[in-house]
Amino acid sequence: MVISQPVDNVRSRNLLIPTPWQLVAMWICFACMNMVAGQERVERFAAIEVGGSNVKYVRLNVIVNGDELIELKEMGDHQVANPGLAVALGADGAGELDEETIDKTVAFVVGFIDQLTSDPENPVLRDHIAIRGSSGLSKADNTTRLIEKLQQATGQGMDFIDEDDEVRLTIIGCVPDYELFSASLIDIGSSNTKWGYLKPANVNRGYEMESGALTVGSKTLASGTEKTVGRFASPDAFNREAKKVCNHLVNMLGTPKVPVAGMEGDTVYLSGGAVWAMVTLIKPNDALEPYVELQPEDFKAYDRQLSLPGQEVFKVNYDEQTTASAKEMSESDLGRLKDVFDPPQIRAGGQILLAFAERFGWNNPESKKKIVFARDGYTAWIMGFAEEFARVTIPIPPPLRRTWTDTQSHRLTAILTGYKSGRVQLNSGDRLISCAVENLSKSDRAFLIDWSKSDSSDRFKLPKLRTWTGTRGGSLEAAYIRKDGDHVKLLGEDGRVWRVPMNLFSSVDQDFLDDAD
Numbered sequence: 361m362v363i364s365q366p367v368d369n370v371r372s373r374n375l376l377i378p379t380p381w382q383l384v385a386m387w388i389c390f391a392c393m394n395m396v397a398g399q400e401r402v403e404r405f406a407a408i409e410v411g412g413s414n415v416k417y418v419r420l421n422v423i424v425n426g427d428e429l430i431e432l433k434e435m436g437d438h439q440v441a442n443p444g445l446a447v448a449l450g451a452d453g454a455g456e457l458d459e460e461t462i463d464k465t466v467a468f469v470v471g472f473i474d475q476l477t478s479d480p481e482n483p484v485l486r487d488h489i490a491i492r493g494s495s496g497l498s499k500a501d502n503t504t505r506l507i508e509k510l511q512q513a514t515g516q517g518m519d520f521i522d523e524d525d526e527v528r529l530t531i532i533g534c535v536p537d538y539e540l541f542s543a544s545l546i547d548i549g550s551s552n553t554k555w556g557y558l559k560p561a562n563v564n565r566g567y568e569m570e571s572g573a574l575t576v577g578s579k580t581l582a583s584g585t586e587k588t589v590g591r592f593a594s595p596d597a598f599n600r601e602a603k604k605v606c607n608h609l610v611n612m613l614g615t616p617k618v619p620v621a622g623m624e625g626d627t628v629y630l631s632g633g634a635v636w637a638m639v640t641l642i643k644p645n646d647a648l649e650p651y652v653e654l655q656p657e658d659f660k661a662y663d664r665q666l667s668l669p670g671q672e673v674f675k676v677n678y679d680e681q682t683t684a685s686a687k688e689m690s691e692s693d694l695g696r697l698k699d700v701f702d703p704p705q706i707r708a709g710g711q712i713l714l715a716f717a718e719r720f721g722w723n724n725p726e727s728k729k730k731i732v733f734a735r736d737g738y739t740a741w742i743m744g745f746a747e748e749f750a751r752v753t754i755p756i757p758p759p760l761r762r763t764w765t766d767t768q769s770h771r772l773t774a775i776l777t778g779y780k781s782g783r784v785q786l787n788s789g790d791r792l793i794s795c796a797v798e799n800l801s802k803s804d805r806a807f808l809i810d811w812s813k814s815d816s817s818d819r820f821k822l823p824k825l826r827t828w829t830g831t832r833g834g835s836l837e838a839a840y841i842r843k844d845g846d847h848v849k850l851l852g853e854d855g856r857v858w859r860v861p862m863n864l865f866s867s868v869d870q871d872f873l874d875d876a877d
Contacts, residue, residue: 400424403754404484406476407746408469410506410518412496412551413579413633414700415468416440417476418739419484420746422754435482440700456501466509473514490749492742493520496551496577526741527556527571529748532792533740534629537780541794547737548632548712550579550705560783560794574609578634578701578709581605586704595667595707602708606715613719627730628722630654631737633700634709638662639733640697641706644676644690645683652733659714659723666710673703751775751787765801779822782842782849784808797823797841798849798857806855809839823851829866836860840876848873 403422408415419435457465469491476484491510497503498520511517521529531545544557556571585602586593593601639652642661646652668675676694678687701709717723722731734740763773764786774786774793784800786793797805812822823839828850830836838850838858848865850858862873 403488403750404482405488405746405750405753406484406490407742407749408472408489408491409494409742410465410469410491410497411494412549412577414440414550415465415472416739416742417472418743418746419476419482420743420750421482422750424754457503457506459505462506462509465506466513469510470513488750488753489516490746491516491518492745493518494549494551495521495523495526495554495573496549498522499551499575521741521745523552523554523573524556524569524571527554527573528558528569528792529741529744530554530631530737531556531558531569531629533744534631534734534737537778537785539627543627543629545629545631545734546716548630548634548709549577550633551575551577552580553577553632553712572613576605576609576712578632578637578705578712581712582702582705582708585708595669595673595703598704598707599666599711602711603715606711607718610712610715610719626728627732628720629732629734629737630713631734631740632709633738634713635733636693636735636738637697637701637706637709638713639735640690640693641665641674641676644678645681645686647686647690647693650735652735654722654731654733656723656725656727659717662710663714666707666714670703673706674698762807764795764804766795766799767801797851802855804855805851805857806853809851809853809855812839825853826872828860828869830864831866840872843873843876 401424403424405420405422406417407420408417421435473486473489476489477486491514493503493506500506503520507518527545527547530547531540534545535543541558541560544555546555547553552573552575554571554573556569559568559570581602585598585605589597589601638658639646639654642658642665643652643654665675666673674694674697676690678690682690697706714723720729721727722729736743761773761775763771765771772786772788772793774788776784777787778785782798783794783796786795797808800808808822809825812824823841825837825839828836828838836850836852836858838852841849841851841857843849843862844859846862847859848862850860852858862870865873
C-alpha cells in the first residue's frame with residue numbers, strides 16, 4: 361500500500377531536519393547565549409547626601425553575573441560642595457534655610473546628577489541615583505521648601521535618614537567586621553554629634569543598637585559661639601565659651617535626659633570632620649592610614665593647637681619621620697580642610713572632641729580604651745545607604761536568600777552577605793544580623809558546608825571542609841569555625857559541630873590553627 365502525503369506537510373517536516381549549515385548556525389547561537397549568560401556586567405549606582413553642612417555624592421559599582429550579585433565595589437571618587445547650610449541653620453541646627461541657600465543646594469544636586477549621568481567612562485543611570493537628607497538637616501524648620509524645589513528640578517523628592525539609621529550605617533561603614541559587636545562609634549558632624557553601639561541578638565531579632573545624639577556640631581557650635589563672643593573674639597575667648605557649652609552638654613551624658621548607652625566597648629571609633637581636622641593637623645605622618653589610633657598626649661597637643669591665633673590654627677609640623685608620600689597626602693588633606701572649615705569651626709569641633717576626651721578619660725595616660733579615627737567615616741552612612749539601595753534595585757535570588765533558623769527556632773528570611781570569625785552576616789532588608797555558626801540550625805549549617813563547595817561561594821570566604829588528622833592517626837573531615845580557649849570548633853558536612861582539644865591534632869593541623877583567625 362502506498363500512502364500519499366500532502367506536499368506541504370512534507371515540507372514542514374523537512375524543515376525540522378537541520379542542514380550542516382543550520383547546525384553550525386545553531387551552535388554559534390547557543391555559544392553566544394552561553395557567553396552572555398556567563399558574562400559579568402557592571403551596574404553603577406550613586407547616592408547624594410544633602411547634609412547639615414554640605415552636599416556630597418558617592419559612587420558604587422555592582423558586579424552582576426546573570427541574576428547573581430557578585431561584588432559591591434566602592435568607587436574611590438566622590439565630590440563635596442558647600443552651599444552654606446550649617447551657617448543658615450544656626451547654632452542649634454534648627455533654624456530656617458533661606459531661599460538663596462536652598463537654591464544653591466538644589467543647584468549642587470542637579471550638577472552632581474548631570475555629572476554622574478554624563479560621565480563618558482562610567483555613566484550612572486538616572487534611576488540608579490538616590491537622594492537622601494541627613495538627620496542633622498532634618499531639624500531645619502522649612503525642609504519642605506527644599507524638598508519641593510528638589511522635586512521641581514530633578515523630578516525626585518528627598519527623604520531624611522533618621523539618627524538611628526545614620527549611626528547604624530556609619531558603624532557598619534567604619535568599624536571592621538571583627539569588632540562590629542565589640543566597639544562603639546562617635547561621629548562629630550557639622551550640625552550634630554551621634555554615637556552608637558551594636559549588640560548581637562538571635563537570628564530573628566538581628567542586633568540591638570543603643571545610640572544617642574547631641575544637637576551640636578562643629579559648624580553649628582561655631583555659629584552660636586560667634587554670636588555670643590563676637591566674630592573677632594580672641595581664640596582664648598572663643599575656646600572658653602565653646603568649651604563651656606560642650607562641657608555642659610557632654611556632662612549631661614549618663615543622665616535620664618541623655619543616656620550614656622552606646623558608649624560601650626573596648627574600642628571607640630571616631631568619625632566626622634572635627635576628628636579629621638585633629639588628625640590632619642597634629643598627625644601628618646599618618647596621612648596615608650585608613651585607621652589612626654589616638655593617644656592621650658594627642659588630645660593635649662590638639663588642645664594647644666586650638667589656641668593658635670587666626671590661620672595659624674592650620675599649622676602642621678612635619679619631622680624627619682614624615683615620608684614624601686605622607687607629606688603629599690597631608691598637604692592635600694590640609695587644602696581640603698581649609699575649603700571645608702574656617703578657624704572658628706576648627707576650634708568648635710575641637711572643643712566637642714576634647715569634651716568627650718575629658719568626660720571619658722581618653723586624655724588620661726592610664727586609660728584602657730583604644731581610640732581610633734576612621735578616615736572614611738565621613739562617607740560611611742551614605743555609602744552604606746548606596747549599597748542597600750543597590751541591593752533593593754537588583755534583587756538577589758536564591759541560594760543567597762533563604763529562611764534561616766537558629767537553635768531556638770527563630771526564623772528569618774535574609775541574604776547571606778558575608779562570613780567572619782565564625783559568624784555569618786545576614787541582611788533581612790531592614791536590619792543587619794551577625795549570628796555564630798553554631799547558633800544556626802543543623803540544616804542551615806549543612807547548607808553552608810554544601811554551598812561552600814561551589815565557586816560562587818569564594819567571595820564570602822565560607823569555611824571549607826578539610827581533613828584533620830589526630831596525633832594517634834585518626835582523621836576527621838570538617839570545616840574550621842573558630843578557636844574556643846584551648847579547643848577548636850569544627851563543622852561537619854552534615855551540620856554537626858565538634859569541640860575538640862587543639863593538642864590532639866597533628867603538627868600540620870597545628871600550623872593551620874596558628875594561621876587561623
